[in-house]
Amino acid sequence: MESYKDYLMIISPPAEVIKQISKYKRASANKIGQFKGMHSTAHISITHQQRCKPFMAEAFMLQMEKRLMSMQPVELHINGFDFFKHGNVGFTIYATVTPSPSNPAWFKLLRKQMGIKLPNFVPHITVAKNIPPSAFKKLWPYFENDKYNAVFKANTLTILHRETFVEGAEWRPFKELYFGNRLMPF
Template identity: 40%
Template sequence: MSDYKDYMILLSPSENINMQVKKFKQASVRLIGEFESMHSKAHISLKNLHRQKAHWVEPLFEQLEKEQSLIEPMTLQINGFATFLPTDFTTIYAAIKSTPEMEDWFKRIRKSLNEKKAVPHITIARQIPNALAKKLWPKFKDRQWNDEFEIDRLTILQRETFGADKYWKPFKEIRFRGTADYNYLMQVKKTRESKVIKDIDEQQISLF
């Protein structure tokens, strides 16, 4: 057995959201045929780690847990459907409504993962050929879907990099145990400290 592992870090919506996404995927298969992501469970991807030495990367998840556990649970809202700008392929997804609270929450999660800003979304059909997308997208374009769900944990999946079994399996869950009030106060404190440092710097006299 190889020591190399792949890891996927994600957020899992509630079961009712997962079932609805499954229905959308099944309906899409009936219309355009099979596609790569047709069997994947509903999720919001955060980070993928490929070909990692398990004995090296897994201890890092302990530090990640310390950081992520301070984050509070968040209620996210689904607001219809959207697509990423097509290239040779198109991805159709359920859109997550953007709010200041949501943007700040994802920003804090991405910071501890060392990830750049991305659009949170739940994929329905990933990277399907544009010819098929032209047939499928009109079914979603004006369709209303407004729902909400709470995220109270971060999920890490694992699979063998070179093994025959390519299915993702649960590896670790990190519960969000923080509170919004505490995180808000800490952010205010950091902002004030940064302002004080900036004011002091601006009062310095440069001799060079």
């Protein structure tokens, strides 16, 4: 019997964006010390599905793949930084991501095609995740007026997977789903 798996669906930016976000993460660690996710590769998380039976998840992904092929790739823009507040216990600083001005409904359509409901979904690339308020106060002034901008095309949705009940299991590439009218690989 196959064990349960977790699936993480992401959009990966190009190497130059990953490199720049990594620089921001290292600079943040130099100012506030280590934090969760400081070594993670930059990405836009779309959804995280936990404790799935692989045969059911894979059947769902086949259906989703067909729907995503009907969507056109989109140009994404990184426009500076913002943050999430986690009650009184923490903050997450992130690079803001928006679709091209000509297609503001793209992320909404993506969620619809994937069959997920995230009413407060904010596309972003995490820089410093869930840091305490004292660290945020030190770090935010460096990001608040930073005008980092980048543009890239989102052509694929990457699906990562890992074993659910294996301690320390790492995310591994599982499948790439292509946006647009591309032929399916055999």
